[in-house]
Amino acid sequence: MAANQRAGGTVSPASSASSPVDAGLLPLTAEVRPEGLAVGGVLLADLARCHGTPLFVYDEEQLRQRCREAVAAFGPGNVAYASKAFLCTAMARLAHEEGLLLDVASGGELRAALGAGVPADRIVLHGSNKDEAELRTAMSAGVRHVVVDSFDELDRIERLHAEERLPVVRVQLRVAPGVAAGAHEAIRTGGSDSKFGFGLAGGTAERAARRAADSPAMLLEGVHAHVGSQVLDARELAAGAAAVARFAAGVPGRRLTVGGGLGVAYEAGQSVPSFADWAARVHAAVRGAGWDGQVGVEPGRSIAARAGLTLYRVGTIKRIEGVRTYVSVDGGMSDNLRPALYGSRYEAFLPRSPRADRPLRARLVGKHCESGDVIIDEAALPADLRVSDLLATPVTGAYGYAMASNYNKLPRPAVVFVRDGAARVVVRRETEEDLLRLDADGPAGPAGPGVLPGARRSGGGDLVAARPLGTA
Template sequence: MSIDSVWPASATWDDGVLHLGGLAVTDLAREHGTPAYILDEADFRARAQAWRDALPGGDVHYGGKAFLCPEVVRWLDRLGLNLDVCTGGELAVAQAGGMPPGRVVFHGNNKSEHELRRAVAWGVGCVVLDSFAELERLAAIAAGHGTVQPVMIRVTPGVDARTHKSIATGGEDSKFGFSLAAGDAERAVALVRARPSLRLAGLHSHIGSQILQLDGFAEAARRMTAFARAMDVDRLDLGGGLGIAYRPGDPQPPAPSDLVTIVQKETGGLHLSVEPGRSIAGPSTVALYTVGTIKGGTIKGGYVSVDGGMSDNPRPAMYGAPYTAVLASRASSAPARGFTVVGKHCESGDVLVHDARLPGDLEPGDVLAVPASGAYQRSMASNYNHVPRPPVVAVLDGQARIVVRRETESDLLRLYP
């Protein structure tokens, strides 16, 4: 199966049953329960390696916010990828997974003093500065620690990424970074160079997420390269944001090599870094659900309720993210019907898939599979309605192992004094 498919590379079908990593999803659902995220380890590694191969002379920082756990950190370390984190919690996972601190880049638009102290003490490779207040805060912390902290300056280049407004970050009206047009970025460069406890390691920009056209990347590269040359800076991080296909028939995204080729034309001899996340984690994981109830709808064709919902995938409710669902536990020759796949939460907006084409003989107990579920699902999952979050089960060569265990009600109750 193509690495650009909505399904992981190991996905096969046998008499209507989906197999991942050599294992039937019926067996995985029986052993690990549902909902569950099934992570194809070989697929994840192959997508990460594709980025390394595309940029052999530069740096690839995996965007940890897409999905992160200590085992994934270990995979990244072995593959030679660096890691991008943006909170103290993600920093803790990087430490737990054994990532060398020098290969960690620390992002975030409002890092606390505690988080910055922790990063400096650990020896994090680079802190991406996002505001003047943070610049001065970090300079004081590094000086007190007796070290010189490498930093990048996050620049807002004023580029329209042509994506959903909730995941666009490169426009002038953004909570992130220093404005290029207003002169804030140039002022930040001067301030860093005036602080003995900081060392300017490069410039950074990130224009958004789920981007399927390369012209925005090219324009950002042009603007950032011009600024880097004006500031006599030779390292440029152009962030991540390459999108993926979520449904069969969706436009296939450009390959990592396509993006790198485009931006390298604009960046000349600058040392280049990228920060892919979704494009590695997204297609590598399939979410499994068990059907609980089926209702005939008078307008939308019917409702299929499953044992998960917006607590394990908030993206459809937050900004209409599209997904597909398929019957994965048996064969069916029944004609397909249109269904709305909904969750178990007390919200009318708790919809996972709109207009899913599923067999008309669907019944309680059937297992549904939702592909492209690896990015921004487990990492954004919540305990809404006090529902414990699902596990992440890695599969490889006929073996399954839990890399994030299922939460229990005991986990939830432990928080209450």
């Protein structure tokens, strides 16, 4: 198909689904110019030309505004950014600058936060299976507290304190309150059947609380729970908070953390509670359950998701008569795993014409060797879509780059922050050379071109080549 050939395919009758992309899904500073859509004062087309595709673009002003809204709703010191949603040193630094704590869930995330200059006492360590190395680093650095998830973890902390003389660590107990919420079973974490936390049923959480309170290695400062993610009804989050507050009221410590989970709109027509509404409902619920101490939250998706979008380049348009039209882009499940993992839904538009109607229906797919590499099952697209077009999927700021992989040896995309007419690369694009850096045998460069697979190294380390390509 020629580069300027249009998609063809099925065009739907006029409907709300055929309308231009909803402005409520775009980043805060998005503006339509004659040349196309700009974010942070920078044209998306210019970003793609300069930095290539796929490309993650974040509206820095929106990231900062969302952080401020969360702090205003819950109070200073009560909001920790759930860095699993999206983390790099620039994001860790931004959240810290805006007054948020950093919630990390692994040794790698802890290192990234510390490397960004975030003080250890502004970092909270999570994780359902922390090993001794992660706990050792956290205890040695003096993190704000560790959210303890199991009796095995209590054992590890006590062993490190007793045998290695590591400092006493402040802890919160993660409990499973028996209340689960979320858009998909895989992200409902607060139920009784969960890998996370100590269950309230059967007295397990109560035994853990006594153990932590009596331990010479720990200072129990409270309780933590998280009921699920992508929750669009704040009443569900409030119900989970009330369930854990009833338990927390009888436990030593004055801090109750009710996790994150506040959802975002991924498609037109979805309604999302504000941080203020979430705070009001949670505070009312925990007070009603007898809790009068501090209340903390850990938003991630609701900080980062709408601030980010992904830019792709259309490479192939395949029309199968009587079946469907496929539109393939230069990324896919390696930069957005959520559709394949959770069945998540997105929208798409062309930055050159963001106000265009989208009557064309096509399956938007990536370039990976998987039939399940689908970004949008039935995407609404402009009728004049063509090969080489720049295409954008909005609301990809959370769990896009964070879950990115090198499947099929695709280098991971770059990440760009835009603000006040300027763009800065905060994560550079991986190169094909980067993909070989961890190979223990190293690249086969010394063999030179034209060497068949099967080249080996001699006992002395010299490369012994198989016969050259093209020889008998």
